[in-house]
Amino acid sequence: MSLFTFSTAGLMLAVMALTTYTIRVTPMAIFHRKLENRWFKDFMFYIPFCVLAAMTFPDVIYSTKSLTSGIVATVVALIMSWRKRDLLTVAIGAVAAAVLVEYLKIVMF
């Protein structure tokens, strides 16, 4: 029934896994020394925030069925995270908000 099983896509799965792991392990295995460059340290501190922000902000709005629910859920998530809620609480709250908006749209129109 399934198109892609271990026998048909085995090579692809191995390629995927190996590539991902190589990316992660290369710097870990090579750099044993601590770098003392202040600019570099600063840069490394701000990386996660920038990458995560760049991954999140335009995409989050389009990640649900419609733009309205996406925007509502994003606003809910922003407010909840601003109030320092837990990861899961924020995720559940936003998904609930998106589902609610979609449901209301079906009911009202």
Add this chain to the structure above:
Amino acid sequence: MGERTKKIKTVIRRQNSRRKATLRALKWRRDKFNRRLREQVNDLMIVRHLPKFLKPKKRSQTQEQPKSEYVRGLLLGKSIGLGYVPVSFTFGLVAVQMGFDPWVAVFISLTNLASAGQFAGIRMIAGGAPAIELAMTTLVVNIRYFLMSLSLTQKIDSKLPTYKRCIMAFGVTDEIFALAAMEKEDVSFPFFGGLMTCPIVGWTLGTVLGAFAAELMPPLVQACMGIALYCMFIAIIVPPSRSNKKIFYSIVIASAFRAYSNMCLASIRYHKTAVVGHSLSQLLPQQLSAPHSSRPKR
């Protein structure tokens, strides 16, 4: 100097030693009293406000106190593990809908542990792309893990052996890295091991659930699950930006740059180019905004 003076001296010596003994006894009594008083005050101050089941039993109190690094990591990673479940659930759903065997989907989750990379990967496999192209796409989409891993090497002990580093490298994901980066001190091996346990279990378990129970979910909820991943990102980056203005600015700059580059790339049709451009736009903003935003304020 006769015998009389000798007698007097011995008497004085005895008296002195007696005095010292009594003084010592008094001191001991005073200290004991103080100790007991302090204990009683401590009990009154702290224990009174605790709920019943948390009240320490006096003997076992010292045994329970030291919490191992592994347990600390485990507790910290618990919420990430739970947060991963809905996301990997979505992955399971999508993979099975695209024609993947459920166990293949679970295998991908277990070996890759990367959300965006996995989604891109199954899209490439389903599209019948050659292995080299798949490797290139995975590399470009996951290149941020290289930077995260590099950043993490600055926070681990330089004497840590390579095999332990190789185990740690497997757990470098966005959220785990974010939590490890927030640690004030160096990240130890057991702590990181604890930190990555729950997310790996949650990620795999979510995929299992999503792949096998795809048809049980109402379609409305299925459509809205995709936002869970982004909400976790928001929940990670927003709280620290309250206290650190530089983080706030770098978030704003990065997302604005990404939105701008998105508009420019929207007209490109080839999905390959779009994937490259997409990942480049993820890479560029951090290089532009980080040095700019970390400039000290005066």
